Amino acid sequence: MCDTMPGEMESENFYSVSQSLQSAEAKRNVYLKVNPPVTLKFEDVVHKIKISKGEGLLCKKKVSSEERVVLKGVSGVVFPGELLVILGPSGCGKTTLITALGGRLNDSVSSGTITYNGKPLTKLMKHNMGFVAQHDVFYPHLSVSETLVFSALLLLPNSLSKEEKISNAEAVMKELDLTHCKDTIMGGPLLRGVSGGERKRVSIGQELLTNPSLLLVDEPTSGLDSTTARRIVLTLCGLAKEGRTVVMTIHQPSSKLFYMFQKILLLSDGRSLYFGKGENVMNYFSGIGYAPSLAMNPTDFLLDLANGIYSGNSEEDTNATKQALLSAFECNLSYQVKMELQISRVSFHDNSDEKFGQWCTTWWQQFTILLRRSFKERKNEQFSAQKLCHVLALSFFAGLLWWQSRVDQMQDLVGLLFYYTQFCGFFPMVLSIFTFPRDREMIVKERSSYMYRFSSYFIAINVVDLPVQLALPTLFVTITYWMGGLKASASIFFQTLAVALLYALVSQGIGLAIGAVLVNNQRVAATVGAVVMTLFVLVNGYFVQNTPAFVSWIKCISHSYYSYKLLLGSQFKDYNTYLCGSNGTCSVGKYPTIKHVGIDKQGFSVAALVAMLVGYRIIAYVALVIGTKQN
16 A cells, blocks of 8 residues: 555544545445456557657758657556556656556557556456546536536446446545535636646546546646645545555655655656665665755655756766666666566456447437536537627617618618528537537547447537527527518528528538547637638629639539528519519519529529538548547
8 A cells, every 4th residue: 555654644634535535435336346456567668759840930841750769668567556656857758658558649659568467458458447637628617526427427337227326426526525516617727617636636536437446647736736736646545555556647746745655667768767665766776876965855856866967967967877877777676677577466357258348338328418418518608698699689780781671672682691691601600610629638538438439429419509500590580581571471481491590500510520620720620611611602692693614613512502592592483573673673583693593403402401411410520530539
């Protein structure tokens, strides 16, 4: 188990935390099966990455790439009940190593082996592993309780009832002392929510829901004050004491935290300088001639050594210091590490022949849970008073501009129908284009834990956006239609509304597709979306009627063109007439805009829009799968 800090108060704190953890753990074990303990071994792990290099901002030379070795033969072993702390300066490979141990590198390690109870990583092992990333990712409007309950409903198997899953989430909150803030929202950069320490404990709590035997935590104390950081480490020590295998990285802990570390791996430039018990690390370096010249935080001393700094030596001596420390490790500790790698404290239960389903819940369960969660998260944003007032003000102002236009005012009527293609196109596109870029980190996090199928998430997101995507255009068309003097017929009104809503849904699909293709860059996605929608609107026939042949083909892929044709067809027929002179009448079909766009082939236009409705969503689905793909 983890070593306690010196001092009576710290020991009492550790004891109380441990007792709380054990009681909550016992309650959760009523619902969950006991997973087998895990011995984690990593031997001679090497990882290389490719870094692109250019010759300058305006260079014309081809961008080259160089290979950088991040991990250079790192080895170690962590047994059940142990907490391994990976120390080292920035850029030494801590995050890369713990990400490799969690099987979450975009590329597999270049060489070396990582085993779990003597076997490589399997899907079954991934379900028995918890991974807490350095940056916490949450839906900001969900409360602590909602965050953990929804995760429990998705992660826990159907062998448990809904009530048991919720009870398990409540036990985790009690275990991590989160009950006092269970109704507080998670918050975000622009939304006040729980504190940093509470966010980190919620991250750990999400991973504890499945009662994992292996827990990997990257930089859990980053950005936290010393008291909160100590509580987080105490929590991890308590989890290790329960029999879990716990690995964490940490950058620069306080001296109080340092004395809690049971096992330490010190890295420098991707190599090991020390691996062993935390209580022996200072004696080891003193024994090889590196002792602090004055009283200081042991962590500061170790980080100075990892950077090659000792007793005020010059920059030229840093490389020599590093080489001396590396040589000392090879002579004094590497053999001990190799011997420890040969030890097996846990009899491995071979599950290779055991039938294992990747998903713990059915597709329909995932869809309904994601639908409820997405609605809770988005309801404040989608149905905000500001957005409603915006649409109402714009609708009434447009209605006043086109107030009771007469049939002989053809330019005004076709202009109002054209404006429908602008409002019902841009508004849904803008609302949907940020959906996937905003959720990307959450998708990657949850999909790596096998929380749900991609299709269930994709369809749930499409469905939850429907109310606002349909309600706002409906409100706009209803107000402007009757104020603008369009045909006062209920059947024609509903036909016009149906076209506007179909057009809005296609525009939503375009926004989703662009957002999925450019899921890593929100700014570029917004720019591309504005350009594409503007281009489609420009070629729909209202502005330019003598389109050059080399660009006229664009209207064939413009949903705005087909929608405008349908809107014109809903209001005008070839046999209708309008006043075109002082005493004369003309056929509506000969009006320049209508003649150019045409009001024929209405069925083909509907089919084209339906095809686009489906097609753009297929593009969005495939692009999002590729853009968020993880090993």
